Amino acid sequence: MRNVFGFFKKEGMELVRSGKVYITLLVFLLFGVLNPAIAKLTPFLYQSLSASFKEQGITVTNISVNAMTSWQQYYKNLPIELLVFLLLFAGILTNEYQKKTLILMVTKGLKKSVILGTKIVCLFFYFSVCYWLTYGITFAYNAYFWDNSIAHHVLLSAVFAYICGLFLISLLVLFSTIFENALNVLLATGGVVILCYVIQLFPKAGKWSPLVLLSGMDILNQKITVSGVWNAGFLTIGISIIFLILSFWCFQRREL
Amino acid sequence: MKMLEVLNLSKQFQGKQVLQELSFAVEEHSIYGFIGKNGAGKTTTMKLILGLLKADAGEIYIHEMPVKYGSTKTNQWIGYLPDVPEFYGFMSAYEYMDLCAKVTGLQERNTRKKILELLAQVGLQEDKKKIAGYSRGMKQRLGIAQALLNEPKLFICDEPTSALDPEGRKEVLDIMESVKEKTTILFSTHILSDVERICDKVGLLNHGKIEVSGTLLDLQKNMPQKGFEIEFVKEEDRQCFFKLFDEEKKQFLGKEEMELALSICVKAHLTPIRLEKSRADLEDLFLEVIKK
Numbered sequence: 001m002r003n004v005f006g007f008f009k010k011e012g013m014e015l016v017r018s019g020k021v022y023i024t025l026l027v028f029l030l031f032g033v034l035n036p037a038i039a040k041l042t043p044f045l046y047q048s049l050s051a052s053f054k055e056q057g058i059t060v061t062n063i064s065v066n067a068m069t070s071w072q073q074y075y076k077n078l079p080i081e082l083l084v085f086l087l088l089f090a091g092i093l094t095n096e097y098q099k100k101t102l103i104l105m106v107t108k109g110l111k112k113s114v115i116l117g118t119k120i121v122c123l124f125f126y127f128s129v130c131y132w133l134t135y136g137i138t139f140a141y142n143a144y145f146w147d148n149s150i151a152h153h154v155l156l157s158a159v160f161a162y163i164c165g166l167f168l169i170s171l172l173v174l175f176s177t178i179f180e181n182a183l184n185v186l187l188a189t190g191g192v193v194i195l196c197y198v199i200q201l202f203p204k205a206g207k208w209s210p211l212v213l214l215s216g217m218d219i220l221n222q223k224i225t226v227s228g229v230w231n232a233g234f235l236t237i238g239i240s241i242i243f244l245i246l247s248f249w250c251f252q253r254r255e256l
Numbered sequence: 257m258k259m260l261e262v263l264n265l266s267k268q269f270q271g272k273q274v275l276q277e278l279s280f281a282v283e284e285h286s287i288y289g290f291i292g293k294n295g296a297g298k299t300t301t302m303k304l305i306l307g308l309l310k311a312d313a314g315e316i317y318i319h320e321m322p323v324k325y326g327s328t329k330t331n332q333w334i335g336y337l338p339d340v341p342e343f344y345g346f347m348s349a350y351e352y353m354d355l356c357a358k359v360t361g362l363q364e365r366n367t368r369k370k371i372l373e374l375l376a377q378v379g380l381q382e383d384k385k386k387i388a389g390y391s392r393g394m395k396q397r398l399g400i401a402q403a404l405l406n407e408p409k410l411f412i413c414d415e416p417t418s419a420l421d422p423e424g425r426k427e428v429l430d431i432m433e434s435v436k437e438k439t440t441i442l443f444s445t446h447i448l449s450d451v452e453r454i455c456d457k458v459g460l461l462n463h464g465k466i467e468v469s470g471t472l473l474d475l476q477k478n479m480p481q482k483g484f485e486i487e488f489v490k491e492e493d494r495q496c497f498f499k500l501f502d503e504e505k506k507q508f509l510g511k512e513e514m515e516l517a518l519s520i521c522v523k524a525h526l527t528p529i530r531l532e533k534s535r536a537d538l539e540d541l542f543l544e545v546i547k548k
Contacts, residue, residue: 006358017346099342107306107336108360
């Protein structure tokens with residue numbers, strides 16, 4: 001187990017010293033604060049702009065905001081957070097191929113499965129920290145300013161979106177074991193996301209798309225039922241596991 | 257005892273036969289110079305020995321255990337120094353060595369002492385700066401330190417001096433010579449003076465197989481003849497000597513040239529200030545072999 005802990009320590013050290021830990025934490029923290037902040041500031045913004053609206057013939061009535069406004073921001077900003085995370089970690093393996101830093105680790109007896117396993121655990125752990133940090137901050141502010149109970153299935157909706165995040169990371173890992181550079185990894189991951197969007201356009205197939213998991217707002221205001229999203233949830237978990245198993249298979253066979 | 261044995265090893269890349277039934281062995285506590293021009297297949301052979309590539313045919317034994325592709329069992333006895341070693345630039349030399357110690361499974365209580373000893377041996381002690389700021393020579397020395405960390409039975413160095421300046425080369429060769437008693441070294445290079453300096457045995461790789469091998473002494477005995485050098489004070493003596501020599505040369509072969517030169521000097525009363533048999537070196541042998 002010493003070799004596993006040793007490699008974990010290296011991954012942690014890299015995260016801190018490359019500055020990625022600060023960038024991602026800052027981004028996720030900022031969005032956590034921004035979601036309720038934007039909701040809170042919306043009436044003031046409209047009020048300050050009401051004079052110019054009046055000139056254009058638009059009358060601004062009293063705007064009321066509540067926890068739902070903040071959750072709306074949360075689900076609007078989520079794709080940006082995911083994109084930032086994927087951009088920062090697209091080179092988690094490809095950087096090592098290009099610098100050939102893994103060769104010495106393998107010739108020292110570190111198994112390829114340990115290398116990949118450690119990287120996957122680190123990615124999932126760090127994404128979980130970032131994701132739930134944003135959720136926690138938004139949830140706490142919402143509870144402080146308004147009332148979260150007006151939204152339905154708040155936690156479950158967030159869990160669905162979290163599963164979608166893990167799915168994207170599994171894709172990133174799989175493509176990292178196939179491609180040589182980070183750009184190709186990002187393009188391939190983006191390609192699959194576009195494919196999921198296309199699937200969503202078809203009513204029958206659309207409900208199975210992993211991107212359905214990002215429709216948290218529709219669950220909160222009961223536009224769609226939770227039972228309908230579970231299908232996509234289970235399928236996404238299954239596909240993610242298959243992707244991860246495949247990535248071990250690919251990594252075992254690739255030259256470092 | 258044979259520390260490394262390579263038997264009938266073949267490897268092909270995209271239709272090109274890189275290794276063709278390559279066979280050689282390295283005895284324990286020796287330095288084996290593995291020479292060949294660029295692209296001869298030296299790095300491929302080393303990667304096959306490390307199990308990083310899959311052989312098309314043939315076998316490799318390290319300490320009598322077969323090497324398997326992807327398997328790391330035989331790597332427990334190997335220390336590997338790649339041609340351009342790359343490390344995690346965000347770490348210091350000590351931190352990197354500590355990572356290697358953990359990865360290789362060294363006992364915790366001995367680790368610190370061992371790392372400091374090795375870093376001192378390669379002249380990197382007290383160096384707290386990050387590896388990203390290291391020169392090529394410093395990286396090469398750190399490469400040696402990490403390779404020796406697990407006290408390997410076989411130390412594989414892939415062109416360790418090629419990218420270094422003369423000072424860096426000397427340092428690396430000195431370190432390699434100093435660890436010879438503790439380990440066996442497989443040293444790949446195309447710098448022949450380095451081979452002549454430290455190797456006990458040499459194998460010359462060409463067209464995917466060992467064309468010539470043996471101790472340096474054996475090779476020198478069989479090296480191509482290079483004639484002799486003669487020097488006169490007066491130009492007319494030189495001209496006279498070569499006129500006579502060219503007239504009679506065709507009757508003689510190779511090593512008898514010196515005798516002919518001497519007899520001409522005696523007969524024609526010519527006194528050279530220097531007459532010396534030219535010594536063929538590894539470079540001549542190398543050039544002759546790769547010409548084939």
